[in-house]
Amino acid sequence: MNKVKLIKILEEQKRNLVELVEVSSRKQKAIVVNNRLALEELNHKEEIVLNKLERKEVERINQILILSNETGLDIQEVNVKTIKDFYRVLRANSSTEVYEQIESLRDETKKLITEAGMINKQNNLLVNQAGSLIKQMVSVLFKSQNKPLLDRKA
């Protein structure tokens, strides 16, 4: 029963990651075409997706702890080492069908994380460039104004 629940969590997390990839891709376009309103809207959507991802991850970790107790593994904390032990024991205590389903979802999750990471990397470069652009622009504007920005008294 708890394995089915883990599968369900992994599926939901996968959907969250698909959504993140989609939002990040749209965000890239918004940065490239300087569409500020779209960028603000996508920032908001990304924030919601990240919240969902975080909550689901907490749920997944809790489920791993529950399952590890069921299988006799006494895991106090999920980390790189204990997670390997968990999957080794899970494989031994699960039908091939269930374990393959979990493995497949893990693989898809890894691929989606890689894709999202790549898009984020590109977005990061674009945002940094945009930031330097803005600095130069502000500098140009200040020079052209040649007067205090706030004190406009003639």
Add this chain to the structure above:
Amino acid sequence: MGISRVFDISRRSLATYQKAIDISSHNIANASNPNYTRQRARISTEIPEKTAQFIWGTGVKLDNIDRVKDGLIEAQLINNSQSYSRHNKESILLGQVEQLFSEPSNLGISNLLTNFMNSWNELSVTPNSVSLRNNVIFNAQNLADKVKNVNTDLGTIKYDVFHEFKEQTDRVNTLLSEINEFNKQIFSFKASTSSPNDLLDERDALINELSGMVNIKVNYDQNNMASVSIGGVFAVDGSFANTFEAQVVNNKLTLVSANNPNPIDLSGGELYSLSDVYSNKISEYQSGIDSIFNKLVEKVNALHESGYSLNDSTQTGIKFFTSYSGGELEINSSIISDPTLISVSSDGTSGNGEIARQISEISNESVLNGQTLLENYASLVSKIGNEKLTNEKLAEANKMVVDNLEMQKASISSVSIDEEMTEIIKFQRSFDASAKLIQIANNMLEQIMGLI
């Protein structure tokens, strides 16, 4: 995605945004240039690359640098500038005409004509008075001088108008030649993907100036070449600039193309006003004055010739005015040297002032167009005043439209440094938020990846 590809995207994106900065700097540098049209970088995504699993974005590119302008407003501005210039110029010229009539004042024809008629009335009471006879001559001379002055001044205005028309025609030819040169330079950019915005601005300024001078129609082809016609006659395109000259055809001042002898149909701009005032208005006013004074000469002489002089050998059949022609009212020189030749007696007896009385009565008779001479003159002066006022009002109305269109144009095409600054700050906030979210997402993804 390889790291080299990331750097390639980065390099191209940086170059694109650098260009966008250059455009903004150019905008800001031209913020106070009234002929400048704000420019905007048109940026789009590069064509993405497909791999076996993913479609990778390849960054950003600069498609074009657009001029931010509204073609409809520009066209309306040209039409209304023509109309404004026409009415404004005409109101200025008619103002000059109105001034030279000096009405209402003691020095105006109206008062001088009244004085002349009154002097006959005074003479009719004391017909033998030489001083009153001299008074009649004095008033007649004053009237003749004023009529001559008015006509001379009208001639001077006409002469000035003709020369201004010629000067403006020369300027039109210069503008056409410059537009032609700009067209050629703009055409040389045809092969380039970017458009020569600054050259387009310069050419638009020339077209705007031209539209204030004469009625034009402007068409643009796919290569941004402007083709201009004046009153339906070809004026300029990318390959040829026509030349025009001022000509008087059948007493009408008009423009004639160098390769077509037919007069151009002027309907707007300052050249129209100059032509209208020269060809129609001044001639019409001169003709109005001529009618009044021809009638005065005819009526005074008819009565005067029937009267008898006061001198020893009583004479009759003497004309008081020798002639009226070309604005010159000539008083009989014999009368000027001998006032006793003024014939006021109807029967040759001394003390008879009947003819003088009848002459003075002319001022009350409806002798021209169902009106008295003074009423005719008042109608003429009032017509000039009304035409000036009408043009003044139309010019004011057109000015309001032009100002409004200029404001609309400015709101679209002008550079606002504050606006650019505000927009940039908004961008900065959005980019800051993006950068933070990217950081959060990366941390989270790393965490999930590590524990998956």
